[in-house]
Amino acid sequence: MRLELRGITKRFGALVANDHIDLVVEPGEIHCLLGENGAGKSTLMNVLYGLYDADEGEILLDGEVQDFEGPGDAMNAGIGMVHQHFMLVPVFSVAENVMLGHETTHGPGILDLSAARETVRSTADRFGFHVDPDAVVEDLPVGVQQRVEIIKALSRDAQVLVFDEPTAVLTPQETDELMAIMRQLKDEGKAIVFITHKLREVREVADRITVVRHGKVVGEADPTAPDNELASLMVGRAVQLTVDKQAARHTDNELAVSHLQVATPNGQVVVDDVSFTVRGGEILVIAGVQGNGQTELTEALIGLHPDARGSILLDGSELRGRSVRKVLDAGVGFVPEDRSTDGLVGEFSIAENLILDRTDGAPFVRAGSLQLGLRDEFAREKVDEFDVRTTGIDLPVGRLSGGNQQKVVLAREMSRELRLLVAAQPTRGVDVGSIEFIHQRIVETRDAGIPVIVVSTELDEAVALADRIMVMYRGRVVGIVPADTPRDVLGLMMAGVAPETEGDAA
């Protein structure tokens, strides 16, 4: 099916998120939509999917003008979408979520769950991944939730498929699988729109590239163009794609974790006897396939698992057993992996979110009272510094584009006086220009003599940022190796194979 968007314009108040956008996607084509954070990509796709009414313009499928009242119409017309921010019902099972919207019944109103389970299984099989149809969505790791979204989009035999940053939460392996699926779909003659900030992926699958900036189409690009050219097209300026850093200069500050153990409420050990040290002035990247205990490890570090065992010494004082508040007060900055559930209060304004974890005293609270003037001044400063694209600091943070939300979390956590920074997937969903900036800030933090822990599933990022890399597998530390370790060794480590010589490059 051929998709054509003509002159799509969408305004949010005074802001023009899409400004007369034209886009054609041919059947059998993977069309990449590139652009910086807040360029209007998701908005355009939401218009296509019937979630927003366009102020101007029309949507054509095979030359026929469509009038979508809502996603139901879009779906029936053959459009499937994988959203940037998941649209799953957390308390439903995978099968129930996939079935939602086109439930099959037998008898009067009795849901045919087994048919739904079958759909999940067959769709998953067809593309070669495994998802338990009966698992409850909220219990699943984000990567698997993403697959559920994909299954949901695929299960309805859509002819036009939109993938809005599906790879932001996927591991490299999962990404490769998804790319294979996309190619398979393309060969079946589907029209595919693919949004991503990762150049590797663009290069790998894109047939055509359209670049959007400030809500407008600013040009097309050639998928074979060199990386820095694509990058500068995306953000409108030259971008440095490598991380610039000097050799680590260690300080006396130190985080020493020993024999840390975390178990889930039902007794499953997810972090198993983990010990490591990070010295001031170095970045330790925790790599590994997602779901191997990295999330729980970082959560335990800031006190979110009160019954963790072992010891966490920061500059000699014990953090384990302290409340989150006390850990933060000890100077720990924490960027959670999932910004929308753990990092931000979506209905709160940008300014409010920027002081979310600083409400226990000066400077933003005096005598129990919020210092609004100070807060707003701080917020304006940070919005500028971190280049958060917004119409104002009073905008609810949930209305920001994904990458800009991430910048708000980072701005908050990196603006406190730190003695330790723990950042899980700090650049998730962020455009190349902002990645450059964020990496720079992380390196600056390290150069200030602070121990830094970064969790990243991106091998490129891990190698670029790290002084040392720690790989986790099934809750255990496989090894801690220098950043220049060959990638195939790292790959093996991620599969649980210990390196031959235990790297002790501390």
Add this chain to the structure above:
Amino acid sequence: MSARPGQDPADSAEQPPADDREPVGTTEPGRAEEIEQEKAREGAADDGETDDRWQEAFRRIISGGWAVALGAILLAVIAGSLMIIVTDEAVQEAAGYFFSRPGDTFAAVGEAVGGAYSALFQGAVYNFRADTFAAGIRPLTQTLNNATPLIAAGLGVAIAFRAGLLNIGGQGQMLMSATAAGWVGFGVTGLPFPLHLILALVAGILAGALWAGIAGLLKARTGAHEVIVTIMLNYVALYLLSYFLATPGLMQAPGSANPKTPPTPESAQLPPLLGERYTLHWGFVLALVAVAVVWWILNRSAVGFSYRAVGENPRAARVAGIDVSRSTVSVMLVAGALVGLAGVTQVLGTVTTGFGSDIDAGIGFDAITVALLGNSNPLGVLGAGILFGAFKAGGSAMQAAEGIPIEIVLVVQSLIVLFIAAPPLVRAIFRLPQPGSAPKKKRSKAARKEVSA
């Protein structure tokens, strides 16, 4: 305001045409310059945008909760009129010969509706038949008197709601606070006026706070659902008070067999606010103070900030170091104190002749409605409380003057809430803009669409 995507034609001038394959980065000015330019552009745009801004402000007002509240009230009043028309005998009679003299029917309709609402107004705000201004204004003071506990208890429900908790336990909290305040009132003797009053006030408010605090503690510690706990605590409070009232030596008035307490002595009474002539007492001022305090807590204080954070996204709140359990307990204490204030103003101000187990007068439940109508916002609660106080005062006047059943007023009240609960309906009827730019609302629309697809 670092960047507003292309609202200015100048934008396109500096960007290459769509078919230009030159990498843009190499031709564009440096980042700092770009920002400067953007700022300059914005500045220029601002002047021409004043109109837009007013439109935007207007749009925000009519798509906000206030417009819906007003619309809901209007719709409910219209529906109430229809019911008055249908039930009015004169109208029925005139309608019997509608086709020979339709004028009669219309006259009767006008009279019925006009009479009803004018009686309602005169019963709730100003009585034009009174000889003096002082007498004429009495209904208004009655309205404010009725509003006092509604405002206080409404605040108690609203603040809990903002923290993500449904406080259905207003009844129990009121009963316990009335018990404590009443007991200090008639049980403690020999204290002089302000001291005795203050002691009773504090005792009552504390009792309300503790009663709600139990629910908060159970929720925080065991995860019990606050709706169930607060409802059950209502029963516990009711039967506890009934038992006290039926037991001589506890709360029952000496020498009486009725389940009723002795009267509140004058030293523990809230003094009249505008002199003996009116029933309005200082409780109303306390309610106003409570409005101000709650406004401050929610909008300006650090605790209120954490309440709201927990209410909106408890997980993010926890990661940000906010103690969710403590916030739950503490907001329930505050909520209970506010509802307690409602109970206290009843026994120390409004019903000083001794009370029974019906002292809550349904206010604990009406408070939920008031909080809902007031959008869980302190000033909204103030307005909603006064409105409901007026309905209460005017309803009986309407019944007395026009023979219109008081139930009509109750129906109107209920309809208001019903319409408030269905904002899209009200918006559609008054052609107010649906909040289309809010993705959340859209998403729920999306979900509905999906389900019905």
